[in-house]
Amino acid sequence: MTKKTLSLGPIPDALASELRALTVNAATGSVDNGDRLEIEGSFTGETIGWVGRGTEEDVDEAFRRARIAQKRWAKVDPKKRGKILLAFHDILLKNQKMMMDIIQLETGKSRDSAYEEVIHCAITARYYGNQTHKILKDKHRAGVMPVFTKTTERHLPKGVIGQISPWNYPLTLALSDAMPALAAGNALVAKPDSSTPFSALYAFKLLFEAGMPRDIVQLVTGPGRVVGNSIAEQCDHLMFTGSTETGKKLGEIAGRRLIGYSAELGGKNPMIVTGDADVDKIMPTVLTGCFSNSGQLCVSIERIYVHKDRYDDFVPKFAQATKDLKLGAGFDWNIQMGSLIGASQISTVEKMVDDAVDKGATLVAGGKARPDLGPYFYEPTVFTDVPDEADLKRGEVFGPVVYVEKVDSHDEAVEKANDTDYGLNSAVFGPSKTATGIAEQLFSGTVNINDGYAAAFASVDNEMGGTRESGQGRRQGAYGLLKYTESQNVTDERVLPIRGPEFLKPRAYAAVMTVLLRAGKTFKILK
Numbered sequence: 001m002t003k004k005t006l007s008l009g010p011i012p013d014a015l016a017s018e019l020r021a022l023t024v025n026a027a028t029g030s031v032d033n034g035d036r037l038e039i040e041g042s043f044t045g046e047t048i049g050w051v052g053r054g055t056e057e058d059v060d061e062a063f064r065r066a067r068i069a070q071k072r073w074a075k076v077d078p079k080k081r082g083k084i085l086l087a088f089h090d091i092l093l094k095n096q097k098m099m100m101d102i103i104q105l106e107t108g109k110s111r112d113s114a115y116e117e118v119i120h121c122a123i124t125a126r127y128y129g130n131q132t133h134k135i136l137k138d139k140h141r142a143g144v145m146p147v148f149t150k151t152t153e154r155h156l157p158k159g160v161i162g163q164i165s166p167w168n169y170p171l172t173l174a175l176s177d178a179m180p181a182l183a184a185g186n187a188l189v190a191k192p193d194s195s196t197p198f199s200a201l202y203a204f205k206l207l208f209e210a211g212m213p214r215d216i217v218q219l220v221t222g223p224g225r226v227v228g229n230s231i232a233e234q235c236d237h238l239m240f241t242g243s244t245e246t247g248k249k250l251g252e253i254a255g256r257r258l259i260g261y262s263a264e265l266g267g268k269n270p271m272i273v274t275g276d277a278d279v280d281k282i283m284p285t286v287l288t289g290c291f292s293n294s295g296q297l298c299v300s301i302e303r304i305y306v307h308k309d310r311y312d313d314f315v316p317k318f319a320q321a322t323k324d325l326k327l328g329a330g331f332d333w334n335i336q337m338g339s340l341i342g343a344s345q346i347s348t349v350e351k352m353v354d355d356a357v358d359k360g361a362t363l364v365a366g367g368k369a370r371p372d373l374g375p376y377f378y379e380p381t382v383f384t385d386v387p388d389e390a391d392l393k394r395g396e397v398f399g400p401v402v403y404v405e406k407v408d409s410h411d412e413a414v415e416k417a418n419d420t421d422y423g424l425n426s427a428v429f430g431p432s433k434t435a436t437g438i439a440e441q442l443f444s445g446t447v448n449i450n451d452g453y454a455a456a457f458a459s460v461d462n463e464m465g466g467t468r469e470s471g472q473g474r475r476q477g478a479y480g481l482l483k484y485t486e487s488q489n490v491t492d493e494r495v496l497p498i499r500g501p502e503f504l505k506p507r508a509y510a511a512v513m514t515v516l517l518r519a520g521k522t523f524k525i526l527k
Ligand code: NAD
Pocket: 164, 165, 166, 167, 168, 169, 173, 191, 192, 193, 194, 223, 224, 225, 226, 227, 228, 229, 241, 242, 243, 244, 245, 246, 247, 249, 250, 263, 264, 265, 266, 267, 297, 298, 396, 398, 424, 466, 470, 471
């Protein structure tokens, strides 16, 4: 029996071994024979548990099992598959406390940031739970000859979907793309990030409790270069979330193998504050847009363009509000910002900040590590006057560091916002009319008006993803499920063969068809 609430110490043995038992590593025995991956708790830097260091053989076994199970699963009524997701919605909400404890232990994030994952996952479960059978329903399309040709669009599951996910949102990024893949009738082979396997494993445990057949999901823990690579080499469609650098490497494998590939990658997300914005009113939402999950969020804001009419009001208020954020370790809901995930992340942030300071940027808030709170805490940090040569100007930090820049016009703000290699998310703050006019000119996969990222992220009936180097394909919405299917065109030529009755010679057929084509277009009979 496991306690209902965890402490900042290790994950209880009973729970850790129950979660390890869900992996293929356990089934093959490699969990006992192979090396261990020690998992560090980000609040303290101490080891909180271990999982197996998976091998290519583990992945082979995962695919062998998944391919057998998928054949049965594909025949299950989509409505029934959806019902499992609806049951998962309830089980997740019921077990949210334990879920958030594990997420926080592994990532060091704040309680409300962990809760964000629970909400997003529950919303996604409800959406695909209710929509799967509607999205997958056969659709009648216009045939070449009205009445004579009946043509239907069907969607077949692709087979076994491979999923590689990151550490920053270990619940929602492990489950929210997996749910539509499974609901579409596929099996899944998934590798959670090596920093946060327990969050993903606990979430899948709840999914199994909701009725998901055990063999349909094969989980392998282990290093990206071994396990992730092997998944990419065997799956029928790859769903990857992570850095642009890894995304490109995996894209090469997907290209060589001619399989479908969805990639949700990095960003350098801009925010625009309009010349008529109410600075006091927008400030709390601006802060969350920048510092939620300590800025380790693909869609979080890293650069803010403020119209000159609001700049002098905005900067001191933003700097003060940033300094006032309450940092700390633990499960307390009042803490506003937690830790970074680990040593490599804090070193990236320190390098970016030091480089900006050395090159002449002005620090207006933060700029220091906080070892007094925990080994990986870093203050939320705001710069102004960042020179073009600073790495911070165009490079993704993926941490709590933001810069503010004054612009003379909304046009200049749009030009600067779009001047990036990325295109994941943008935000515009200001009265709706002004902000909407600006939003329409931004080239990113999501644009949030008077919100940083959450409004678009949580609106799961609408797609999201990245333009340019921020990604390939989309998640969410009907597309987020259909991408895991092969569409099939089934056409029944009724009454007459498409070449007309047998007595019609080719020349006569051509004459009749030409008349019909002309008439079809003129009278708009044909689509
Ligand atoms: P990463 O690319 O290093 O790792 C992500 C996953 O890929 C991990 O599971 C890792 O083990 C695996 N991996 C690493 N190298 C691999 C390889 N050669 N072959 C196969 N798998 C491999 O990313 P990260 O640094 O851990 O995550 C942060 C990045 O992810 C940031 O750039 C962030 O913007 C991005 N991200 C994007 C989204 C999105 O939805 N667009 C969401 C979260 C994070």
